[in-house]
Amino acid sequence: MVSFAGINFKNRVTLASGTCGFGREIAELYDLSRLGGICTKGVTLLPRLGNLPPRVAETPAGMLNSVGLQNPGVEAFVRDELPFLRGFDTKIIANFSGESPEEFAKIAAILVEGGVDMLEVNISCPNLHAGGTAFGTDPVASFEVTYAVKEAAKGVPVMVKLTPNVTDIAAIAVACEKAGADALSLINTLLGMRIDLKTGKPILANVTGGLSGPAVFPVALRCVWQVARAVKLPIMGLGGISDVDTAREMLLAGATMLSIGTAQFRNPLIPLEIIDGLGE
Numbered sequence: 001m002v003s004f005a006g007i008n009f010k011n012r013v014t015l016a017s018g019t020c021g022f023g024r025e026i027a028e029l030y031d032l033s034r035l036g037g038i039c040t041k042g043v044t045l046l047p048r049l050g051n052l053p054p055r056v057a058e059t060p061a062g063m064l065n066s067v068g069l070q071n072p073g074v075e076a077f078v079r080d081e082l083p084f085l086r087g088f089d090t091k092i093i094a095n096f097s098g099e100s101p102e103e104f105a106k107i108a109a110i111l112v113e114g115g116v117d118m119l120e121v122n123i124s125c126p127n128l129h130a131g132g133t134a135f136g137t138d139p140v141a142s143f144e145v146t147y148a149v150k151e152a153a154k155g156v157p158v159m160v161k162l163t164p165n166v167t168d169i170a171a172i173a174v175a176c177e178k179a180g181a182d183a184l185s186l187i188n189t190l191l192g193m194r195i196d197l198k199t200g201k202p203i204l205a206n207v208t209g210g211l212s213g214p215a216v217f218p219v220a221l222r223c224v225w226q227v228a229r230a231v232k233l234p235i236m237g238l239g240g241i242s243d244v245d246t247a248r249e250m251l252l253a254g255a256t257m258l259s260i261g262t263a264q265f266r267n268p269l270i271p272l273e274i275i276d277g278l279g280e
């Protein structure tokens with residue numbers, strides 16, 4: 001049992017948002033009740049089709065994605081997906097993003113009403129009122145979003161997911177702590193791109209995308225280490241964890257909980273291997 005932000009998790013391992021959908025495909029491979037938790041695919045107020053393909057590209061030791069938050073919308077998530085997930089004995093952490101603090105709060109209220117265990121606030125998305133730069137790159141915008149969500153959360157723990165695409169990640173973490181966050185998760189993907197030499201054009205239709213997988217692990221570890229020294233909040237560490245050893249390094253850097261993302265695309269059973277390998 002692991003206590004994290006007031007919730008008792010059966011173990012430290014969760015699945016990372018966007019790498020397990022709403023759990024249905026993974027549930028065909030193993031019993032989701034073995035997991036500490038599932039961070040579900042990020043939802044928005046309205047359904048989104050996401051970006052045009054190609055939306056993924058391979059890179060050495062990692063991958064780029066520009067899915068663009070494709071999702072059925074928060075109402076459909078609560079109505080069609082949450083009942084299925086609730087059939088398992090694991091914690092459901094709902095990842096979401098909005099276009100303004102007010103919209104973040106509105107989505108949070110719907111998720112809380114729906115009965116999720118924890119909120120994961122994705123502040124890596126564009127702040128439309130600030131020219132499209134991500135909320136999570138600005139301490140003031142990060143504070144505003146966290147504060148608004150916390151007010152709407154009615155006591156359900158609020159975990160804010162930080163982007164590594166900043167100069168001083170500790171400053172963002174401190175702003176979220178001041179705004180009342182209960183926990184932090186980090187890191188989201190690193191901005192990257194690739195070019196197809198046959199065409200001379202970017203591989204991703206969106207040109208740029210988020211880099212994840214083993215390639216980002218040292219960056220994630222450094223971020224967790226820096227944030228753990230800057231705030232008192234508990235941390236869910238993620239970014240490139242691919243085996244028991246990288247999981248243990250992440251815990252030593254200051255994380256209490258872990259999330260496994262891209263590594264599942266090579267071996268969908270890796271979260272279970274990490275649970276067993278970490279033991280008590």
Ligand SMILES: Cc1cc2nc3c(=O)[nH]c(=O)nc-3n(C[C@H](O)[C@H](O)[C@H](O)COP(=O)(O)O)c2cc1C
Binds near residue numbers: 260262263
């Ligand atoms: C295909 C894909 C989709 C993702 N979608 C989301 C998302 O909806 N919300 C979010 O906060 N993070 C999303 N992420 C980021 C992951 O949750 C995670 O932070 C990142 O991939 C680093 O972890 P990893 O290297 O273990 O994959 C996505 C990542 C991938 C690869």
